[in-house]
Amino acid sequence: MVQSSVLGFPRMGGNRELKKANEAYWADKLSREDLLAENKRLRLAHWKIQKDAGVDIIPSNDFASYDHVLDHIQLFNAIPERYSSQGLEPIDEYFAMGRGHQKNGIDVPSLEMVKWFDSNYHYVKPTLQDNQTFKLAADPKPVREFIEAKEAGIITRPVLLGPVSFLHLGKADRGSTVDPISLLDKLVPVYVELLEKLKAAGAETVQIDEPVLVYDLPTKAKAAFKAYEKLVGDKLPKLVLATYFGDIVHNFDVFPSLQSLHGIHVDLVRNPEQLEAVLGQLGPKQTLSAGVVDGRNIWKTNFKRAIEVVETAIQKLGQDRVIVATSSSLLHTPHSLDSEKKLPAEVKDWFSFAVQKTSEVVVIAKAATDGAAAVREALEANAKSWQARSSSERTNNPHVKDRQSKVTAAQHERQSAFPERYAQQKTHLKLPLFPTTTIGSFPQTKEIRIQRNKFTKGEITAEQYEKFIEKEIEEVIKIQDELKLDVYVHGEPERNDMVQYFGERLDGYVFTTNGWVQSYGSRCVRPPIIVGDISRPAPMTVKESKYAASISSKPMKGMLTGPITCLRWSFPRDDVHQSVQAQQLALALRDEVVDLEAAGIYVIQVDEPALREGLPLRAGTEREKYLTWAVDSFKLSTAGVKDSTQIHSHFCYSEFQDFFHAIAALDADVLSIENSKSDAKLLKVFVDKAYPRHIGPGVYDIHSPRIPSESEIKDRIAEMLEYLKPDQLWVNPDCGLKTRQWTETKAALTNMVNAAIFYREKY
Numbered sequence: 001m002v003q004s005s006v007l008g009f010p011r012m013g014g015n016r017e018l019k020k021a022n023e024a025y026w027a028d029k030l031s032r033e034d035l036l037a038e039n040k041r042l043r044l045a046h047w048k049i050q051k052d053a054g055v056d057i058i059p060s061n062d063f064a065s066y067d068h069v070l071d072h073i074q075l076f077n078a079i080p081e082r083y084s085s086q087g088l089e090p091i092d093e094y095f096a097m098g099r100g101h102q103k104n105g106i107d108v109p110s111l112e113m114v115k116w117f118d119s120n121y122h123y124v125k126p127t128l129q130d131n132q133t134f135k136l137a138a139d140p141k142p143v144r145e146f147i148e149a150k151e152a153g154i155i156t157r158p159v160l161l162g163p164v165s166f167l168h169l170g171k172a173d174r175g176s177t178v179d180p181i182s183l184l185d186k187l188v189p190v191y192v193e194l195l196e197k198l199k200a201a202g203a204e205t206v207q208i209d210e211p212v213l214v215y216d217l218p219t220k221a222k223a224a225f226k227a228y229e230k231l232v233g234d235k236l237p238k239l240v241l242a243t244y245f246g247d248i249v250h251n252f253d254v255f256p257s258l259q260s261l262h263g264i265h266v267d268l269v270r271n272p273e274q275l276e277a278v279l280g281q282l283g284p285k286q287t288l289s290a291g292v293v294d295g296r297n298i299w300k301t302n303f304k305r306a307i308e309v310v311e312t313a314i315q316k317l318g319q320d321r322v323i324v325a326t327s328s329s330l331l332h333t334p335h336s337l338d339s340e341k342k343l344p345a346e347v348k349d350w351f352s353f354a355v356q357k358t359s360e361v362v363v364i365a366k367a368a369t370d371g372a373a374a375v376r377e378a379l380e381a382n383a384k385s386w387q388a389r390s391s392s393e394r395t396n397n398p399h400v401k402d403r404q405s406k407v408t409a410a411q412h413e414r415q416s417a418f419p420e421r422y423a424q425q426k427t428h429l430k431l432p433l434f435p436t437t438t439i440g441s442f443p444q445t446k447e448i449r450i451q452r453n454k455f456t457k458g459e460i461t462a463e464q465y466e467k468f469i470e471k472e473i474e475e476v477i478k479i480q481d482e483l484k485l486d487v488y489v490h491g492e493p494e495r496n497d498m499v500q501y502f503g504e505r506l507d508g509y510v511f512t513t514n515g516w517v518q519s520y521g522s523r524c525v526r527p528p529i530i531v532g533d534i535s536r537p538a539p540m541t542v543k544e545s546k547y548a549a550s551i552s553s554k555p556m557k558g559m560l561t562g563p564i565t566c567l568r569w570s571f572p573r574d575d576v577h578q579s580v581q582a583q584q585l586a587l588a589l590r591d592e593v594v595d596l597e598a599a600g601i602y603v604i605q606v607d608e609p610a611l612r613e614g615l616p617l618r619a620g621t622e623r624e625k626y627l628t629w630a631v632d633s634f635k636l637s638t639a640g641v642k643d644s645t646q647i648h649s650h651f652c653y654s655e656f657q658d659f660f661h662a663i664a665a666l667d668a669d670v671l672s673i674e675n676s677k678s679d680a681k682l683l684k685v686f687v688d689k690a691y692p693r694h695i696g697p698g699v700y701d702i703h704s705p706r707i708p709s710e711s712e713i714k715d716r717i718a719e720m721l722e723y724l725k726p727d728q729l730w731v732n733p734d735c736g737l738k739t740r741q742w743t744e745t746k747a748a749l750t751n752m753v754n755a756a757i758f759y760r761e762k763y
């Protein structure tokens, strides 16, 4: 029989109960006991959902109060001394590492948190010491939670992050130089001990995640998989090694070390083509866990296609050696579609969130076991839904397709090269040396949120809301006058979110009311969903920018979110290549850019902070292909303007080494980038590659309320001038100011402008 399996379930709960409980606990409004009880309640509820759906293999230890990698840091006692020496309760020590702790005389910042592969989830980085040791926690969480489920009548398959991934995803602590992977021999015995305990508790099989297998791995990391030979034995549970978000074909040389494992899980949604090769690698008794239900997106699985894939595997392995699984943990999908009351019924029928996906693996497994007739109704409904989706007017807009077919190479290019453009912009915009600007948003005050809420709820009219926004714009312009900035912004008071705002004004998008996905810790995001061909029914930002320009004495910068960021921070379609969706977004934005210019906006910034996170995980052809269409979509959206109009772009980071050629190829007149928290040395790449255009490396950190002094900013600029020419340099903060208060914003910007004036007079 073909079994069904889920690799992990979202932790938040249907109403983000975990977020609420954590935040209440942090605010001293919930006791520790109540927090732990709420965690337990959520775990049990999630197991029950899967059990009721009929899932054969249900995960445990996939739940985490904050982050599952952080769980393992604590599980192995890989806790830096600055946390372990504080005498905190385990749960507080855990949160201290995850989010810092500033209470009762203790003051420790958090461990570093970074993106989990190419998802929007963030994990806490294992931070290791030169003299690192590991020791299994006294009451190991995976064992505790296995027993908890067992007591509730559910036998689970515990999930562990494997030793190679744990180390490879980690780093040496400040002041240490240890190569994490060199600690493997110390770590493996702890895994053995843990696995023994799991087996003793009754766990027959364990899912061990080694997602780093989708990366290009250094030789040492590959060699580390030899450790798996030690994780097999009579006293140990059987292991299913799970990989996701990519293919593992390039790492097949590690397979000899995995030969004794019970099974291998691969992501056949992202890389279906790896199936044949993987089948060829499996040992004579090994099981394949086939990830055919997308853990990263919200679309209903195409049953027909999924069953075909599973059947290919069955032909080679037989039913008992094939498991139908989600492609990855369902952590990256919202909890349940049931709470969506406002989605158009037509569209809702195309979606499947975590709860629904648990049923999908069951149906596919049943079809593969007993034949299609056994689940005929489900298959028919599914085929009908897919058919309706592919022929819906919502998904197909002939005007958009027609326009895409006529896109030319010339549309991607500005009229003249940068020197000619710059000459025109200089006279047109009359900018001084070291021009000052901000990145777009100004503080989103409580009043702004209140008014927006009232408007959304229909408590004030559109006209009243517009008046309010105008007043906000007037205010920020007055403030920018006082600050003597050179290029103004309108402050973005009308925008709830930099992607949602545009999505709501484009055809082809829909929005959920409760489709929250964990981003990190207690923070969740609710990505818009691209359901069909995208087009712009009407201008989206022109009214506000035009009004702002009409009352400003200085150039007003229009502010747009770029095509790649709109795509990456949404759930994209799975029926059309992402490059096609990016081009549709680009065409919509191109019209907006041209309309802004016609309305008298001659500086236009198109933000692309998500460009880097879209980079395919491995270097090579796939990455280059992505960069080509990503760059093309930016150029297509911006190149429709006259030479005298200045195009800016913004990135929230300055590590461009890996793909500098793409950043250069954007051909933006001005780039504003994060730089205050990273090293000015990163600017060297601009010198090495003789980058000719203008750059505004952030001179201060906007994530903290701290006010940078004028002399500090002058020092920053001095450092930047070691790399960039005076007439190349803009002066601006790292990013938008929406999370700041006005008092610190004014003070910081005053110092920033004074520092710029100092250099202006000097040069």
Ligand code: GLN
Binding pocket: 439, 440, 441, 498, 559, 607, 609, 650, 651, 652, 735, 736, 737, 738
């Ligand atoms: N223009 C946006 C802002 O200022 C940019 C935000 C971002 O880069 N994440 O808020």
Ligand code: ZN
Binding pocket: 439, 609, 650, 651, 652, 734, 735, 736
């Ligand atoms: Zn930014």
